């Protein structure tokens with residue numbers, strides 16, 4: 001079967017390697033098949049203290065005579081002096097200077113608001129947030145050392161699996177598309193370690209769930225089972241996931257079915273995972289078509305993400321329509337998303353597509369969960385869509401039916417809004 005990159009269910013529209021500074025990945029021994037990274041020993045989360053209501057700001061009364069306020073002494077004791085928090089945060093990773101996607105979505109503001117979440121995982125006071133990447137499988141990215149789990153291989157067909165067997169405990173990526181799951185995971189969680197790129201949530205744990213064959217295609221039943229497993233639900237014949245995820249990233253669509261709407265098998269799995277309390281973030285696909293025809297982009301309960309340019313326009317490849325909730329940077333052929341990649345030239349790639357847009361939303365959702373872990377999938381969806389930056393003139397495309405949702409992901413506004421409320425604490 002001959003496939004162009006545009007028709008691949010893995011939602012990478014095109015690839016463009018860029019010249020640049022090497023990511024200098026360290027020599028990291030691969031985990032044995034099926035072995036997971038042990039969770040760091042951390043204390044159980046403390047119950048949330050009652051949150052005092054913020055003081056109300058009274059509107060100024062117009063027309064009232066201006067009188068000088070009474071003089072009050074300046075605070076003298078140390079506890080009365082509030083430290084000034086920085087309003088932005090800049091990672092020192094060399095690729096960061098070219099990561100235009102991170103500034104487009106307001107990451108410097110979001111990171112400054114959550115200093116705990118950008119610390120190394122061993123210093124966290126609470127267990128890390130787990131994100132499942134359902135994709136081409138496990139690549140032992142040096143950006144995710146100690147935080148990446150070789151989850152499970154759900155590709156049943158041994159020929160399409162290309163690893164000599166069907167489903168098994170080794171989710172390792174195989175073949176020319178193996179980089180895909182690697183770069184998606186790196187956008188979500190690459191370390192802020194002065195090497196390579198900076199990810200959105202550098203203390204998140206990633207579980208790699210392999211659902212794509214060496215052909216880059218996805219069987220609907222493999223995807224449905226992978227969805228359930230990722231969230232910690234039972235799948236016959238497969239041991240339960242010891243690291244159930246709160247966010248599932250799907251930069252893909254199911255193949256071998258007509259593009260006439262959400263497949264019943266996928267919808268059933270989506271509904272079960274959502275009821276379990278995990279958010280499913282989905283790329284809209286790259287056919288320049290209505291995303292409603294696709295599974296899972298057109299399913300109920302998922303958060304469907306399309307691509308937008310830096311200026312808030314829809315790239316021609318990006319799917320659109322009423323099933324799209326919001327947009328995020330996905331890049332274009334000559335302006336991709338700079339990412340670390342073990343298999344890329346110089347340790348980098350610059351891919352584009354809605355595959356790259358979705359993990360921006362997954363990363364920000366997981367970042368918010370680090371501070372508000374009890375937010376439901378519906379609350380997260382509402383928060384992310386209503387805080388999005390509106391498109392110029394209100395739309396991403398001159399044709400109003402080609403909607404990209406409520407706007408472009410705004411991590412700074414989403415985190416600020418989440419922290420202003422005790423909802424989900």
Ligand SMILES: [Ca+2]
Pocket residue numbers: 153155161163165166167168170
């Ligand atoms: Ca296998």
Ligand SMILES: [Ca+2]
Pocket residue numbers: 093143190191192193194195196197198199
């Ligand atoms: Ca890095």
